[in-house]
Amino acid sequence: MSLFKNLRYRFMKELGAPALMGVSRAAKRRSRRRPNPNFGPPLKCTGRLKEIMGRHYFLSHYAKGAKPVAWVTSGAPVELLRAFDFYTFYPENHGALCGAQKLGPELCAAAEERGYHQDLCSYARIDLGTFFSGRSPVGKLPKPDLLFASNNICQTVVYWYRALVHYWKVPLIVFDTPYNFEEMTDTEVSYMVRQLEEMIPVLEQVSRRRFNHRRFQDIVRLALDASLTWGEVLTTMRARPSPMTIFDAFGHLAPIVSLRGLPVAWDYYRILLDELKERVEGGVGAIKNERKRLMWDNIAIWYKMRDLSNLFAEHGMNFVTATYTNAWAETAAYLDEARPFESMAKAYSLVILNNSLNHRLRLMERLVGEYEVDGLVIHSARSCKPYSVGQYDLKRLLMERLGVPSVVIEADITDFRAYSEEQVRTRLEAFFEAVEG
Amino acid sequence: MLQDSPLPRKAYIWQQRQTYGRRLFGVFPAQYPREILWAMNVLPVEIWDPPLEVSCVGAHLQPYICSVVRLGLELILQGECDDLDGLLFPHTCDSIQNLASIVHDYVGLKKPSYFFYHPKAPYRDSSREYYLEQLRGLVSRLERQLGPLDPSELKLRVNQGQKVATVLEELYALHARGELCASNTEFYKVLRHGEYLHPDDFLPLLEGFMARSRGLASSGPAVILSGVLPNPPEILTLLDRLGVRVADDDLLSCSRRLLAPSSSAEDPFEALVERYFAMPPCTTKDSSVSERLDYLLQKVERSGARGVVFYLVKFCEPELFDVPQLTEEFRKRGLAALVIDSEVNQGLSGQLVTRAEAFVEMIS
Numbered sequence: 137m138s139l140f141k142n143l144r145y146r147f148m149k150e151l152g153a154p155a156l157m158g159v160s161r162a163a164k165r166r167s168r169r170r171p172n173p174n175f176g177p178p179l180k181c182t183g184r185l186k187e188i189m190g191r192h193y194f195l196s197h198y199a200k201g202a203k204p205v206a207w208v209t210s211g212a213p214v215e216l217l218r219a220f221d222f223y224t225f226y227p228e229n230h231g232a233l234c235g236a237q238k239l240g241p242e243l244c245a246a247a248e249e250r251g252y253h254q255d256l257c258s259y260a261r262i263d264l265g266t267f268f269s270g271r272s273p274v275g276k277l278p279k280p281d282l283l284f285a286s287n288n289i290c291q292t293v294v295y296w297y298r299a300l301v302h303y304w305k306v307p308l309i310v311f312d313t314p315y316n317f318e319e320m321t322d323t324e325v326s327y328m329v330r331q332l333e334e335m336i337p338v339l340e341q342v343s344r345r346r347f348n349h350r351r352f353q354d355i356v357r358l359a360l361d362a363s364l365t366w367g368e369v370l371t372t373m374r375a376r377p378s379p380m381t382i383f384d385a386f387g388h389l390a391p392i393v394s395l396r397g398l399p400v401a402w403d404y405y406r407i408l409l410d411e412l413k414e415r416v417e418g419g420v421g422a423i424k425n426e427r428k429r430l431m432w433d434n435i436a437i438w439y440k441m442r443d444l445s446n447l448f449a450e451h452g453m454n455f456v457t458a459t460y461t462n463a464w465a466e467t468a469a470y471l472d473e474a475r476p477f478e479s480m481a482k483a484y485s486l487v488i489l490n491n492s493l494n495h496r497l498r499l500m501e502r503l504v505g506e507y508e509v510d511g512l513v514i515h516s517a518r519s520c521k522p523y524s525v526g527q528y529d530l531k532r533l534l535m536e537r538l539g540v541p542s543v544v545i546e547a548d549i550t551d552f553r554a555y556s557e558e559q560v561r562t563r564l565e566a567f568f569e570a571v572e573g
Numbered sequence: 574m575l576q577d578s579p580l581p582r583k584a585y586i587w588q589q590r591q592t593y594g595r596r597l598f599g600v601f602p603a604q605y606p607r608e609i610l611w612a613m614n615v616l617p618v619e620i621w622d623p624p625l626e627v628s629c630v631g632a633h634l635q636p637y638i639c640s641v642v643r644l645g646l647e648l649i650l651q652g653e654c655d656d657l658d659g660l661l662f663p664h665t666c667d668s669i670q671n672l673a674s675i676v677h678d679y680v681g682l683k684k685p686s687y688f689f690y691h692p693k694a695p696y697r698d699s700s701r702e703y704y705l706e707q708l709r710g711l712v713s714r715l716e717r718q719l720g721p722l723d724p725s726e727l728k729l730r731v732n733q734g735q736k737v738a739t740v741l742e743e744l745y746a747l748h749a750r751g752e753l754c755a756s757n758t759e760f761y762k763v764l765r766h767g768e769y770l771h772p773d774d775f776l777p778l779l780e781g782f783m784a785r786s787r788g789l790a791s792s793g794p795a796v797i798l799s800g801v802l803p804n805p806p807e808i809l810t811l812l813d814r815l816g817v818r819v820a821d822d823d824l825l826s827c828s829r830r831l832l833a834p835s836s837s838a839e840d841p842f843e844a845l846v847e848r849y850f851a852m853p854p855c856t857t858k859d860s861s862v863s864e865r866l867d868y869l870l871q872k873v874e875r876s877g878a879r880g881v882v883f884y885l886v887k888f889c890e891p892e893l894f895d896v897p898q899l900t901e902e903f904r905k906r907g908l909a910a911l912v913i914d915s916e917v918n919q920g921l922s923g924q925l926v927t928r929a930e931a932f933v934e935m936i937s
Contacts, residue, residue, distance in 0.1 A: 251897030253914070255637065255888050287693060287859075291667050294693065294859050295894035302898045304863045310693060310859065312700075315670050317662075317677075317688035323706040327692070330699035493674040518637050521890070525642075525671035528633050529679040546635070 140199045145202035153191040158557035174449035176421045181408045186463035189390050193274040198277050204343040207280040210393050211289035213480045215359050218397040219352040226394045232260035235438030235550030237273050244551050247322040257519040260296035260550040286311035288490040292520045313485040328481035353473040362466030365405035366392045372412040373456045373485045377421025379412045382455035383445040386436045392464045427452035433459050434515035434523045435549045457507040463488050493526040511571040512542035519549050543567035582769050589616050596658040604826050605663040605689050608734040612727040613719045619768040620802045622917040623648045639888040640916040642668045659685040664855045693859040705846050731841040733772045740779045741831050749821045749876035754788030755820045757809040794936045795820035795876050800884040802826035804917040815933045820876035829855045856891035862898045879936040880909030887914045909936050
């Protein structure tokens with residue numbers, strides 16, 4: 137690592153980024169949107185969130201050479217990388233950002249031109265398309281020194297990262313988390329603990345830093361605190377009216393995904409939690425007329441967030457929970473600084489997508505009860521097989537067991553070529569009628 | 574013993590149950606320790622591409638799920654697995670993983686369902702230990718249904734599995750050198766009998782085929798077939814018609830899992846572990862692209878193939894992800910590559926036939 141680049145990174149972090157954020161804030165103030173009458177007052181924290189994530193992406197331009205850089209999948213045990221001071225970049229988060237800015241098809245097409253099939257995950261196609269085209273809303277992405285993937289969320293990320301190895305020519309570490317078809321066994325825990333231990337020499341070599349167990353424990357503690365606080369943030373949505381919508385939560389998810397294990401994530405969620413508690417105490421709802429409460433299943437449809445948010449709010453319907461946002465809180469309690477490896481093995485292997493569908497069914501039943509859910513919207517996402525295969529059965533069972541009406545939207549997370557406006561509208565109209573009963 | 578052409582699949586498996594008291598297990602793709610099932614007097618009957626009209630599966634699976642998974646579930650939903658004694662789901666991909674969950678819990682099939690997880694590459698010391706534990710764990714779960722495993726029977730079946738692999742290796746070598754006088758269609762028809770024949774029958778079938786088919790192959794250009802399985806089988810008849818020899822393959826259902834090298838380990842579990850980790854690289858085991866490329870290039874060199882046909886099942890993510898890098902590397906080396914993706918059992922469209930014909934013209 138170069139001293140000059142390290143100093144430049146620090147300078148940008150302490151002075152460059154705040155200055156840029158200040159300019160950006162001023163520009164935003166000038167171009168503020170007219171408020172939608174169906175919504176309550178916007179969350180004050182949203183500005184802070186944008187600053188944090190903006191700064192994170194801004195610093196990516198100065199990370200190379202100052203810090204070791206790793207590209208990481210959203211479910212990978214990043215705490216271990218933090219102990220080696222990696223700058224971590226999350227291609228899935230970048231994919232969501234591109235999706236929200238409606239850049240999905242354009243970047244996917246750049247990958248498709250190079251032979252990547254349109255049936256493949258669109259996060260992967262966006263990422264590869266960014267590599268081939270050099271286009272991104274956040275500027276040039278930092279070249280990785282290491283790729284770090286875990287198949288606890290899908291096998292796809294490993295196929296995708298194998299492709300990245302081919303193009304970037306850097307090492308790949310895979311955290312292999314056996315699928316929990318039944319209860320997790322000690323054999324599986326030992327296998328995962330061994331893997332984490334085996335990663336240390338590789339990480340030491342790539343980062344040129346020694347592993348410090350005490351520092352690692354502190355990071356695990358920070359990740360636990362941030363994840364638990366994120367869980368508390370979501371719990372505030374049990375209130376009637378809910379102080380935020382799940383569309384807000386999809387955005388506020390970014391720090392727990394991308395900055396987990398860093399103080400900034402925990403600090404941010406404490407501020408957000410305070411604001412939400414204040415709103416609950418004051419009876420301030422995210423939407424003005426919350427008559428019906430809904431649950432969302434699967435990753436967001438990033439390019440339709442605003443439209444769907446407005447449409448549901450118009451009908452007095454608020455999304456108060458989602459299996460997706462819950463995923464970063466669900467297993468947090470397993471994290472334990474006293475037994476960091478074993479606890480990480482459990483926390484990362486027991487996530488929603490690495491468990492049987494019955495596990496998801498029980499979770500959804502619990503969420504329906506705790507959040508007093510009146511209806512369920514299921515996003516059948518072409519990009520995400522582990523999330524989508526089985527949804528038809530879950531829909532049927534939730535109706536049979538709890539009488540919860542639901543609708544399936546066939547779409548994609550970022551590639552809006554797979555979205556049919558007409559079909560979705562027709563289905564949602566029928567759903568609105570069913571929920572209104 | 575079967576010498577030439579075995580009984581049709583259905584008749585054969587019922588004969589196995591009646592004659593030898595064998596339990597029948599439906600097994601989904603792809604990698605699993607067959608020797609353990611044989612040793613426990615179970616006949617694994619693999620479910621790759623049942624020839625069915627789809628009528629029920631749409632209530633459970635989206636149209637963008639691959640046809641191997643959709644047809645497998647359709648087979649179960651149409652009651653064709655009702656008489657089986659169990660089902661085994663190896664961890665092959667995200668779709669099969671969730672399919673296992675659907676079948677186990679949501680379709681009302683009262684059969685024992687087993688799940689078999691194999692460690693993913695890049696392999697480390699922990700991978701070997703874990704795989705060994707997985708094998709032992711599978712045995713102990715099966716024993717609850719089937720009674721104790723006889724260690725000497727396992728040793729026998731492991732040896733038999735090695736013998737099958739050795740004969741297949743020889744067959745593939747003859748085929749690659751153009752010393753097997755058999756059409757593409759005949760070759761893969763014989764190979765695919767291994768998806769349900771007991772090794773006591775499969776081995777003599779292979780040996781008989783090899784003895785009868787030694788001889789010079791047609792002199793047309795050679796290609797390598799890569800993908801999941803040789804279906805739609807029309808590709809084989811088309812290549813036969815065009816005088817092209819499939820000199821070797823990199824198919825998940827064929828060479829990638831059938832050509833595991835022999836092991837000298839005394840302990841049968843150790844032998845199974847050694848063989849698993851020595852298997853050819855495979856997308857479903859997360860082998861690296863460079864490893865796959867080297868392996869394919871070896872095949873090209875050995876067989877003198879002039880091109881590679883990627884014959885893919887639509888929506889198969891593990892395969893589709895590697896294709897752009899592999900084709901790019903082949904083209905750099907002056908090798909032709911043809912990419913076809915199709916639903917299984919759907920035949921070849923006129924457009925695909927034209928593309929295949931153009932490809933053959935290019936390499937001829």
